[in-house]
Amino acid sequence: MKCVKKFDARPKLDGSWKFVDDYTYDDILHGQLLYSTCHHGYIKKINFPKNYNLSEFTMVSPKDIPGDNIVPEPVCDQPFMADDEVMHYGQVIMGIAHPDRKVLLKFIKETEIEYEELPAITGxxxxxxxxxxxxxxxxxxxxxxxxxxxxxxxxxxxxxxxxxQEQAYLEPQGVISVYDKKANSMFIRITAQCPFFVKHGVEAMMGDSVDEVIVETSEGIGGAFGGKEDFPSLFAGISSLLSYKSGKPVKIILERTDDIQITTxxxxxxxxxxxxxxxxxxxxxxxxxxxxxxxxxxxxxxxxxxxxxxxxxxxxxxxxxxxxxxxxxxxxxxxxxxxxxxxxxxxxxxxxxxxxxxxxxxxxxxxxxxxxxxxxxxxxxxxxxxxxEENLSDCLERVIIKSDYHKKLKEFAEWNKTHRDKKGIGISVGYHGGGYTGNGEKVLNSEVKVIIDKDANVKIFVANTDMGQGAHTTLAQMFFEAISHPREKCWVQLPNTSKTPDSGPTVASRTIYIIGNLLRKFAFQIKDNLGFENLEDYVKTHQQEFPKEFRKNFVP
Missing domain, CATH: 3.30.365.10 (Aldehyde oxidase/xanthine dehydrogenase, molybdopterin binding domain)
Known part of the structure; x- marks a missing residue:
């Protein structure tokens, strides 16, 4: 593969691409989480400050949940919100929204929760x-x-x-939920790795109260690498419940201190x-x-x-x-x-x-x-x-040579004899499988979609997100290089669960290894099936066939 520039670099730098907090809607409410300040205990009473008009606030608790109060996970044991017993510091107890974010944050800070504290394991x-x-x-x-x-x-x-260990991603957790009463649907804009995880989470919480849940990522996602895999499902569930109850769009952006204290x-x-x-x-x-x-x-x-x-x-x-x-x-x-x-x-x-x-x-x-x-x-x-294969031993040999390991080992040993500040060099071996653990790829049955339009533009639809790692640049490249198509005519579309098939989560180093290779093979397959040497020339002479949609599933 050739070296190409990330297509998202410039729009992120010049501000033309939006992160979640850059999006806004008319009459939007700001939401926040009221969470436990006790490591383990029973909630006895919640005391809201008296110098506020409570009718200005929208509040949700477990009794407002129309569906299930359990976040869908490999083990479904975590509630969206604690009912009576809190199991850890930072566990969400309520969601609260208000038109003024400063007023909201001050209100939550002044809210006091009384607990019957229980023994806790924190070390x-x-x-x-x-x-x-x-x-x-x-x-x-x-x-x-x-x-x-x-x-x-x-x-x-x-x-x-x-x-x-904290991920310390650049952009904190953020979400916007917009309930459309007329269509009885919930639209969610979020910074997340796995749009379909979020969709399933909100569907579980909302139950039959909404007919459709649509999740779309923001244009920019400021880092993730695990930290935005499953927590966004809980997060989006609460913002969606607030939007449903208030009938207004609700945006929740975690403060950095909150993000560090309560997320995975x-x-x-x-x-x-x-x-x-x-x-x-x-x-x-x-x-x-x-x-x-x-x-x-x-x-x-x-x-x-x-x-x-x-x-x-x-x-x-x-x-x-x-x-x-x-x-x-x-x-x-x-x-x-x-x-x-x-x-x-x-x-x-x-x-x-x-x-x-x-x-x-x-x-x-x-x-x-x-x-x-x-x-x-x-x-x-x-x-x-x-x-x-002996890739691991080959890799070790190259690292030893590139690092001047033996030379530095001797130099540092001599240095350490006469200096208080010491030098050292060490070795660590590691390897990592690309793909969902175990038989996960078989279970996921990931699907990708490609649409070729009348101008020979290729639109790639995958659920895998680009959180700054350059995935969407590379996925497009793996497709357009396979059929020698112009780079500017091949783009990965913004993940949206109503338009994008479920190609699986953006986890486990699988985006390029699994989905990228699937797209590359798919490009060759489309070329063979249509029988073209040059896609642009083929589209010009077969206008009646386009736009044309293609789909393919991953088979382990």
């Missing part, structure tokens, strides 16, 4: 070290040989922790590792892994993250005898969610630190020890899948 180790906090299903991979370890093998046993984060983890290593061959012969994630107060997306972590927990090493146990633990913190690699980075952090310890005890260079233990062609993953 990482407090959560993950206690077996009683385990909930949900257990995920295991059993690749044991049942052979006893050789007494001469070197034994290592360590526990590793990683804390919460990378899961804290505890990974306990036991390994037995042959000191003669320097090969890890046996490994036992206890992989734990702090899911937060609810499971929601955590089973998917757990599965990905368990699958990657051996890192890039060939170990013949492996047993991996993965579990989710409950705490009184906001539910954790997907975040760039979802589960795998926590596993890698533990295993790579562990490998460095083994190498140090064997007095072997960390690079040499990794090279000895890396997967090779013919080896098996703990899942029994065969390794058929």
């Amino acid at each position: 990482m180790k407090e959560c993950l070290d206690n077996e009683e906090n385990h909930f949900g299903k257990e995920t295991t991979i059993d690749h044991r040989t049942n052979e006893e370890p050789d007494p001469n093998w070197l034994y290592h046993h360590n526990v590793y922790y990683t804390p919460h 984060k990378r899961h804290p983890s505890r990974v306990e590792l036991e390994t037995w290593t042959d000191p003669t061959t320097k090969k890890i012969k046996k490994c036992r892994i206890d992989y734990r994630l702090d899911a937060g107060a609810y499971q929601t997306l955590s089973p998917v993250v757990l599965a990905r972590g368990v699958l990657h927990s051996i890192s890039g090493y060939s170990v013949p005898d492996v047993f991996i146990r993965g579990r989710m633990f409950r705490s009184n913190t906001p539910s954790n969610g997907a975040f760039r690699g979802f589960g795998a980075p926590q596993a890698f952090a533990a295993m790579e630190a562990h490998v460095d310890r083994i190498a140090a005890d064997l007095n072997v260079d960390p690079y040499d020890f990794r090279k000895i233990n890396l997967f090779r062609i013919g080896d098996e993953f703990p899942t029994t899948q065969k390794v058929v």
